[in-house]
Amino acid sequence: MTYAELVATAAVGTAQRPVPELPPGLVPDADAERTPAERLLDAAAAYAVARRANLLVTSSVAAPAGSEPDELEVPPERFIAALARQIGQITDEQRTLPLSTVIDLVVEALAWMGQVGWRLPERLLVPVLQRAGRDARIAQAATGALGERGRWLVALNPVWARAFTTGDDTAGGAIDDSAWQDGTPAVRLAHLASLRQRDPGSARALLEQTWSTEAVDDRVAFIELVVATAVSSDEELLQRALSDRSSRVAAAARVGLLRIPRSALLGRLRERAARAVAVQRGLLSRTVRLTPPDDDAAASADGLNAGTYSRTPAENRLNALVASIPPQEWPALVGVQAQELLRATAGESWSVAPGLAEAAVRWGDRDLATALVEAGLRSPDLLRLVDDHRIARLLEDPSTQTSAASVNRLVAAWPRPWPPLLAGALGQWLQLQLTSKQTTAAIPGDVIAAAATALPVQLARGWSHRLRDLATDQRVGYGLQRAARNSAAALTLRAAMYDDVRAALDRSLGGPPSNHDYQHQHEHEQENR
Amino acid sequence: MAERWRTERVTALAPDSASDVAGRKLANPTPWSDVGWAAPLLWGACQGSGKTPYKVAVDTSGPSYTCTCPSRKFPCKHVLGLLYLWSEGRIEAGGGISAYAAEWAAKRDAADKPSEAPAEEPKVQTDAQREAAEKREALRDERVRTGMLELDRWLADQVTAGIAATSTQWYAAANDLAARMVDAQTPGAASMLRSAALTPSSGRDWPDRLVAQLGLLHLLAEATGHLDALDDDLRATVRDHLGYTTPRADVLATPPVTDEWAVVGLRDSDEEQVSMRRVWLWGTKTGRSALVLLFTPYGMPVDNSLLPGMLVEGDVHYYPGRLQQRALMGRRGSEGKVAGWRPAAGTVADAAVTWRDAVADDPWLGELPGLVLGTPLAPCAGTQAGEERPSLGAPSAPRARPTAGGRYEPRLAQGWLMADAAGDAVPLVGTETDLWQLLAMTGGQPHPVFGELSGHGLRPTAIVSGGALVTL
Numbered sequence A: 001m002t003y004a005e006l007v008a009t010a011a012v013g014t015a016q017r018p019v020p021e022l023p024p025g026l027v028p029d030a031d032a033e034r035t036p037a038e039r040l041l042d043a044a045a046a047y048a049v050a051r052r053a054n055l056l057v058t059s060s061v062a063a064p065a066g067s068e069p070d071e072l073e074v075p076p077e078r079f080i081a082a083l084a085r086q087i088g089q090i091t092d093e094q095r096t097l098p099l100s101t102v103i104d105l106v107v108e109a110l111a112w113m114g115q116v117g118w119r120l121p122e123r124l125l126v127p128v129l130q131r132a133g134r135d136a137r138i139a140q141a142a143t144g145a146l147g148e149r150g151r152w153l154v155a156l157n158p159v160w161a162r163a164f165t166t167g168d169d170t171a172g173g174a175i176d177d178s179a180w181q182d183g184t185p186a187v188r189l190a191h192l193a194s195l196r197q198r199d200p201g202s203a204r205a206l207l208e209q210t211w212s213t214e215a216v217d218d219r220v221a222f223i224e225l226v227v228a229t230a231v232s233s234d235e236e237l238l239q240r241a242l243s244d245r246s247s248r249v250a251a252a253a254r255v256g257l258l259r260i261p262r263s264a265l266l267g268r269l270r271e272r273a274a275r276a277v278a279v280q281r282g283l284l285s286r287t288v289r290l291t292p293p294d295d296d297a298a299a300s301a302d303g304l305n306a307g308t309y310s311r312t313p314a315e316n317r318l319n320a321l322v323a324s325i326p327p328q329e330w331p332a333l334v335g336v337q338a339q340e341l342l343r344a345t346a347g348e349s350w351s352v353a354p355g356l357a358e359a360a361v362r363w364g365d366r367d368l369a370t371a372l373v374e375a376g377l378r379s380p381d382l383l384r385l386v387d388d389h390r391i392a393r394l395l396e397d398p399s400t401q402t403s404a405a406s407v408n409r410l411v412a413a414w415p416r417p418w419p420p421l422l423a424g425a426l427g428q429w430l431q432l433q434l435t436s437k438q439t440t441a442a443i444p445g446d447v448i449a450a451a452a453t454a455l456p457v458q459l460a461r462g463w464s465h466r467l468r469d470l471a472t473d474q475r476v477g478y479g480l481q482r483a484a485r486n487s488a489a490a491l492t493l494r495a496a497m498y499d500d501v502r503a504a505l506d507r508s509l510g511g512p513p514s515n516h517d518y519q520h521q522h523e524h525e526q527e528n529r
Numbered sequence B: 001m002a003e004r005w006r007t008e009r010v011t012a013l014a015p016d017s018a019s020d021v022a023g024r025k026l027a028n029p030t031p032w033s034d035v036g037w038a039a040p041l042l043w044g045a046c047q048g049s050g051k052t053p054y055k056v057a058v059d060t061s062g063p064s065y066t067c068t069c070p071s072r073k074f075p076c077k078h079v080l081g082l083l084y085l086w087s088e089g090r091i092e093a094g095g096g097i098s099a100y101a102a103e104w105a106a107k108r109d110a111a112d113k114p115s116e117a118p119a120e121e122p123k124v125q126t127d128a129q130r131e132a133a134e135k136r137e138a139l140r141d142e143r144v145r146t147g148m149l150e151l152d153r154w155l156a157d158q159v160t161a162g163i164a165a166t167s168t169q170w171y172a173a174a175n176d177l178a179a180r181m182v183d184a185q186t187p188g189a190a191s192m193l194r195s196a197a198l199t200p201s202s203g204r205d206w207p208d209r210l211v212a213q214l215g216l217l218h219l220l221a222e223a224t225g226h227l228d229a230l231d232d233d234l235r236a237t238v239r240d241h242l243g244y245t246t247p248r249a250d251v252l253a254t255p256p257v258t259d260e261w262a263v264v265g266l267r268d269s270d271e272e273q274v275s276m277r278r279v280w281l282w283g284t285k286t287g288r289s290a291l292v293l294l295f296t297p298y299g300m301p302v303d304n305s306l307l308p309g310m311l312v313e314g315d316v317h318y319y320p321g322r323l324q325q326r327a328l329m330g331r332r333g334s335e336g337k338v339a340g341w342r343p344a345a346g347t348v349a350d351a352a353v354t355w356r357d358a359v360a361d362d363p364w365l366g367e368l369p370g371l372v373l374g375t376p377l378a379p380c381a382g383t384q385a386g387e388e389r390p391s392l393g394a395p396s397a398p399r400a401r402p403t404a405g406g407r408y409e410p411r412l413a414q415g416w417l418m419a420d421a422a423g424d425a426v427p428l429v430g431t432e433t434d435l436w437q438l439l440a441m442t443g444g445q446p447h448p449v450f451g452e453l454s455g456h457g458l459r460p461t462a463i464v465s466g467g468a469l470v471t472l
Helices: A003-012 A036-053 A077-090 A099-116 A122-132 A136-145 A147-156 A158-163 A178-182 A185-198 A200-213 A216-228 A232-242 A247-258 A264-276 A297-301 A313-324 A327-334 A338-344 A353-363 A366-374 A388-394 A404-412 A420-435 A445-454 A457-471 A478-508 A515-528 B007-013 B017-025 B077-087 B099-116 B127-161 B163-183 B187-197 B206-225 B232-242 B248-252 B348-361 B432-442
Strands: A277-281 A286-290 B032-038 B041-046 B054-059 B064-067 B257-270 B274-283 B289-297 B310-318 B327-337 B368-377 B417-419 B425-427 B447-454 B457-465 B468-471
Touching: A003 A036, A003 B163, A003 B206, A036 B127, A036 B206, A036 B348, A077 A099, A077 A122, A077 A478, A077 B007, A099 A122, A099 A136, A099 A445, A099 A478, A122 A136, A122 A147, A122 A158, A122 B432, A136 A147, A147 A158, A147 B432, A178 A185, A185 A200, A185 A216, A200 A216, A200 A232, A216 A232, A216 A247, A232 A247, A232 A264, A247 A264, A264 A277, A264 A313, A264 A327, A277 A327, A286 A338, A313 A353, A327 A338, A327 A353, A338 A353, A338 A366, A353 A366, A366 A388, A388 A420, A404 A420, A404 A445, A420 A457, A445 A457, A445 A478, A457 A478, B007 B077, B017 B077, B032 B077, B041 B077, B041 B099, B054 B077, B054 B099, B064 B077, B127 B163, B127 B187, B127 B206, B163 B187, B163 B206, B187 B206, B187 B232, B206 B232, B248 B310, B248 B327, B257 B447, B257 B457, B257 B468, B274 B310, B274 B368, B274 B447, B289 B327, B289 B368, B348 B368, B348 B425, B348 B447, B368 B425, B368 B432, B368 B457, B425 B457, B432 B447, B432 B457
Parallel strands: none
Antiparallel strands: A277 A286, B032 B041, B041 B054, B054 B064, B257 B274, B257 B310, B274 B289, B310 B327, B368 B417, B368 B447, B417 B425, B447 B457, B457 B468
């Protein structure tokens, strides 16, 4: 009787099926008077014990090559403990900091390790690799800190291997139009981008083949791809898209045509612009007069009626026109700088500033952007074009000190990590708020929360003290107190970890005096002031 | 000198997750002042919302702790925060011991002195008490015999009618009988029944597993019916599985095994009304293993006196039984970390023999500590083409060794293995995370690996690397 036969008998029951003959010796004290059920249970017991006792051993197994020895050093134990705690917090539902902050901290620490040539200790490899399998930022940051052991592990695990694979798989490969025919929207877009990079003509032809049958979201995505790198040979395609039934497609196509210096659209708009601006020259000054374009069919076709810059249609058309002209072309067109157009409406109830702001951002014109910011415009895109020193001065502007929203808008435009100059100015501003006997309503919670990871680490310690003060300031609400507490904790941790890595970072940057030292000094200067 | 703890040990000390979170929030230097460490004493003052900072002191060798805060949690978040700071190396040794900590330590020393006398000695009973106890014992024996007889009849009824036919009512019927087994004072049999109650809903091949469980229950019932005919050790083994308890004092009265015991594994589980912590000890000098079970009422902080990686000098007293595995820790001496250890690790074949012999001694055995010198191997999916490793599951690859029974089909190993120098491999069981962690720690090189041996394979718990014990 095999065990399978025994189980089959137990399944249907000894009342239905006789107990098979038991192997001799399986049940030592087999008693002829025992009932079939008892005999089956006796055999089940014997089999169960024998099966349990048999630890399955596989023979002739050859172990593959192990990991090569690691030459990189591991970080100091204190750094490892702090990193381990943060990695543990990623999956901890009761984490003490927001998840995005924790991930930022881990990414920063891993990047430092890669920079100074430290590797992850063995006990942290698996937690980091598991997170890297789900988070591309962690994978990217961890790449330099894997060491031999980590790379060896990654090669053994397909999920981790995918996470650490770099490069565009489609680049350099054969063009396969099946991706275009059958792919998901993302795959089709990637295919079009790849083809456009290699053979723009074929990419246009491919797009035109299916253009009329594409869904609106796909048409927008495809045309935006073309617009991002528009050249003169794209004009015909963009011109057709300008009359697309979707206003989103038409608006995107219009932007593309504006980026082609010799496009017919831009030519027509230049002519209108020359007519819209009149300059009267006096002995000591000149006067600029603006006349909105006529509301004709051509104006609509060229997109001048599509914007929502101002209250009246005429002012709208004028702003749309101003937004369409590259700012550096104004002197050649009408003999004045773009900034002078701004002054032309000073004292009026309307302005061409919105249109000029759009133009400044579209063509990356820093001078015009600076003029607009000084005139009071604060869009993040515009602020990104402005020199850090000017932004720092804005924090001293009384108008920004009274509005949390204005400071928020200002800071939202900064790159991450915040430039040290701006972070220093913001720190001073914050200190001023905290020592002020007046309200602290101007302190924006978003900025305080962002400081946790956006602040340059060299300034972290000083800020953590300020934020602790803020966290216990009775004049501010609970939300701001909480944001301050969290950011203070994150900054304390960053500062402590930076202490451990700082010397090695300095060495990796070529020895002192380093940028880090300079920034550290800057921090003290700021605090002393 | 007391070693600095790892953060995992601090986490294990927290009475609940809320306290742990609060403790971690306090694990930054800002609110702390007057901190210091002079082994084993750790102290600090934590500025809370009030004017006066809370004073905290911890004896890390105990551990024992005190704090002036009003929290009812024990340890409180301030103790945990201080321990986290210390475990992360942010409190250096040195500094003058704070007056509060010194006073507390002195009081503790004074209070500890009277307790140096033997704590637990068998109580002296009067004749009447002894007679009453014997009566109670006889009554319980009778209840157990009757209960196990009922169980065996019920098992026979199930296989007579067929387990396929009764499977729909199986869960309720098995649980009902388990409740009657509790009434019959056989909690061990009740626990096995409750486990079997879940088998029909456990997926493919459940009849295969259920028949084995019924066989083991039947074996226990048969053994109960012949208790008087068994030798002392086997009787003790059967009584243990039935759920009889042996008084602590009786165990502590047995001759001790003195050694420096390494804590090589720990597993927590929740039983009815209690949390159970299984702690595996391994004698670094004698090579003996011991299982210490620590029970805690559900929801209460668990006993953290033995944590993985610790090395404790002391006496272990074994419970009676054939295997001599379950034990109590009696006298405890110094604590430290394992260093320079070269345990005598065996081969896979040795482990198979050890397990086979253990099951022969105790057929109901759940698991046994094992120590194998081997190399963990990840599943084939992750290996490179061209490597020599056989494809597991392929017809020609794994073959089971001849066994005593030798008549049933081999269970094909899947996934993870641990191979020794002879090319023999045993399945590794455990979570994916633990097994990848094992691979990361060993780097694919042979290491002494501790774990729980069972019929399913080896569940790794720790390795020895560079003479140190590294827990997973």
